Amino acid sequence: MIKARSILLTVLAFTPFIHAHENHGEKQDYSTLDWPTMHMIEEHHINSFDARSFFTLHDYDNSGVWTTDEVRRTYGLDDESNAALTEERKQQILREVFNIFDPLKTGVISVNDYVRLSKEGKKLPDFGTGPGHHGDMEYEYEIHHFEKYHGDDAKEEDLTHPEDIEHFKKHDREYAESLRLDKLESMDIVVANIPAKFLKSPSP
Structure with a gap:
C-alpha cells in the first residue's frame, strides 16, 4: 500500500492557509459564506x-x-x-x-x-x-481528508477511515487496469476486439 501524498497548488502560496483538524465526520458550517x-x-x-x-x-x-x-x-x-x-x-x-x-x-x-x-x-x-x-484523485484525497484527519506524522497503519480504504481501492483498480492495458498492448492480436462473425468456425 502506497501512502498517498500530493504536491499542493503553489499558486497564492503567500496567502494564509487554514490547517484545521476537525473531528472525523464533522461538517463545517458554510451557510454564511458566499x-x-x-x-x-x-x-x-x-x-x-x-x-x-x-x-x-x-x-x-x-x-x-x-x-x-x-x-x-x-x-x-x-x-x-x-x-x-x-x-x-x-x-x-x-x-x-x-x-x-x-x-x-x-x-x-x-x-x-x-x-x-x-x-x-x-x-x-x-x-x-x-x-x-x-483536482486529481490525489489532490482531492489530500485536501479533503488526509490533511484534516491525519497530518504529516500519520503512519500507514493509521489510515483506516472509510475514505482511506476507498482511496487505496481506487489505486488498486487503476493499477489493475494499467496491467490489463499493458497486457493488451503486448499482444499481436486481441481476440476480444475481433468481431464475433469472424470467430465462427467455417461451415464444413
Whole structure:
C-alpha cells in the first residue's frame, strides 16, 4: 500500500492557509459564506484572497479568460460527487454564470470583467453542487481528508477511515487496469476486439 501524498497548488502560496483538524465526520458550517469563499476554504485551504487571484487560480491555461470548460471544472460539475447531475442542469448552471460575468455575450469571461463585476458585488452563485472538486484523485484525497484527519506524522497503519480504504481501492483498480492495458498492448492480436462473425468456425 502506497501512502498517498500530493504536491499542493503553489499558486497564492503567500496567502494564509487554514490547517484545521476537525473531528472525523464533522461538517463545517458554510451557510454564511458566499460560494467563492467556501470554495477557496474547502478546496484550497485559502481564506484570504481577492477577485483577481481567484480568477488566476482557476484560469487553468493562463489565457486571461475563462471558457465554459474552465467554469465547468471550477464548479466540479464532472466530478463523481455530481454524477447524478443531468447535462441539462450543468448547461443551465453555465448559462447563469455567463449571464452574470459575460455581459457582452463573447462566450468567455475575461479577467477584467470578472474583477470589475466582483467589485460591483457580483458573485459566483451557489448552485448546491458542492465546493467544486476540480483536482486529481490525489489532490482531492489530500485536501479533503488526509490533511484534516491525519497530518504529516500519520503512519500507514493509521489510515483506516472509510475514505482511506476507498482511496487505496481506487489505486488498486487503476493499477489493475494499467496491467490489463499493458497486457493488451503486448499482444499481436486481441481476440476480444475481433468481431464475433469472424470467430465462427467455417461451415464444413
